[in-house]
Amino acid sequence: MRRMTFSLTATLLLVASALALHAGAAGTTIASAGGSGAFSSASALLGVDLSASTFGGGVSFNADGTVDGSLEELLTGADSITGLPATILVEATITGGTANADGSVTVSGTATVTTASQTLTGVPVTALMTTSGITLTVGTTTLSPQTLADGAIYIGPQ
Amino acid sequence: MTKRLLRITFIAVFVAAWSFEMSGISLAAFGTQLSQCTLSGNGRAVAFDPATRLLYWTKTSPFGDTNIYVTGPTTTPTPTCTTVFVSTAPGINFGALSWDPNRQVLWGGAYPVAGTAGVPGGIYQITVPSTTGCTTSPCGTAIAVQVFALPSAGLDSCYGAGAAGFIDGLAYDGTTPPPGDSLWISGDAARTIYHMSTLGAVIGTSPVPATPGGCNTGITVDGSQFLWLGAQSGPDTPPYYIIKVAKANPSAALASFVYPTNTGQTPPPGPEGLALDLVTFAPKCALWTNQFAQAVLTAWDLGSESQSCSVTAIRATGGGDFTNASGVIANFGMTIRAPGSGHVEFNVKNGMTFHCVVTFATGTGATDMDYTCNDQNGAPHSGHLHDGGNGSGSGDSFTFDAFGGVLTHGNVTVHTK
Secondary structure, X not given: OHHHHHHHHHHHHHHXXXXXXXXXXXXXXXXXXXXXXXXXXEEEEOOEEEEEEEEEEEEEEOOXXXXXXXXXXXXXXXXXXXXXXXXXXXXXXXXXXXXXXXXXXXXXXXXXXXXXOOEEEEEEEEXXXXXXXXXXXXXXXXXXXXXXXXXXXXXXXX | OHHHHHHHHHHHHHHHHHHHHHOOXXXXXXXXXXXXXXXXXXXEEEEEEOOOOEEEEEEEOOOOOOEEEEEOXXXXXXXXXXXXXXXXXXXXXXXXXXXXXXXXXXXXXXXXXXXXXXXXXXXXXEEOOOOOOOOOOOOOEEEEEEEEEOOOOOOOOOOOHHHOOOEEEXXXXXXXXXXXXXXXXXXXXXXXXXXXXXXXXXXXXXXXXXXXXXXEEEEEEEOOOEEEEEEEOEOOEOOEEEEEEEOOEEEEXXXXXXXXXXXXXOOOOEEEEEEEEOOOOOOOOEEEEEEEOOOEEEEEEOHHHOHHHOOOOOEEEEEEEEEEOOEEEEEEEEEEEOOOEEXXXXXXXXXXXXXXXXXXEEEOOOOEEEEEEEOOOOOEEEEEEEOOOOOOOOOOEEEEOOEEEEOOEEEEEEEOO
């Protein structure tokens, strides 16, 4: 019985891995974004009260199951202490992601985050991208959604 | 328990191997052996006709060997080593051969061995009879007609000036100079390579690379840009090399791999004739070699070093912005794939937004692509992108018509597979 269970498990593993590999071969999904956004509610990151962003990115969900691309966001706002204009540059290399059932994509990777006073490398980032905006998580901080104000975000087939 | 472990191991290895294969990952292959036929005699020339996939080769002896041997057609993965031969008229021992697809003839360089009809430095056109269906040799006679002679080839041989006039390297070039009709020639273990017109005029000369090697044996042409050379480090002295050089400067090695030998044999067998083969192992690019001391025809994988297998960008991803003193003036995001799909979002700050569907894309090198696209109004646009490295300041660039240039922030990544 144990031998039979093991054989069944092994067979299911093989079938599952075959399905996983071939599911990816059905087509390539891409996300291309170029534009600017406005934060829908108050957000702060690294001592900057954020108000707006510009972004540019391209991500490919490849037929072989890999995901690659990059996403750059220049976040603008005001220094939370001095009130002076401040920016945070997030440059992410995308290495993973999922295409969601609602047509959005969630992409992830690591980023270099640059402020006026510091540069952080290897910061985990996740971005939920829809055709109307981006919700960015930097490290453990999830920012409020950036609503597309200018430009376009395309999510769909290659 | 042991059986169970064996079964688990087997399945794990099977799944891993299958996943690896499905991933499309290929291992670096430059200089690895693809196929081999071990033959008899002291090997010398080799030429390859891609239309028939036949290998023409020769060997030599103190008395000369005036036959041209025919092996193939080449197959993979198991080589067809069936060999017949044709005699030559006049009887010439050829030290070098090269196939001319334009004239459908072999070019041959003579070894003027005593008792044979070859003249020192003699360069010949050879019309070879069909050997199809032939099972007994000789399978007819190849007619050789002398075109010119280059007796000075080999005056600087690593064997000494006495080797002059023994043509050891010969390659027909259908691409250089445009529209292409020339020959590359070297003497036996020579230090100089000649670029000649097919009528015998010298176009140029160049030293062969001093390192690695230094003493040239075979030559073959690789596209419009490159030559491959066989080389010894001294007279019959290993290490032996297969070397890639640019036609524009054959004195500098661009890439090389060591040709393996048996140092226990005297002399240690080494590379002689070379012939490019872009069909038998396609999509791989292969190089056939013949070998002195023991005739062996070996196909080597040239990997991405061959011009015909060179790495070219096939897709690109990325995004970023262009910023001046006033802030961001434009930004973009793109995913582009050759031969023509993907999207470019290009947004001019406080200006036009272009949602552009890619209609054409082509790699123009390992790090560059050109593309065209049509925007949401059907208007055509075009641009170029360059991957200079990772992150801001690496020189990545992206253009959209007259917009763009080097990115201020962001990244362009070019993918070659």
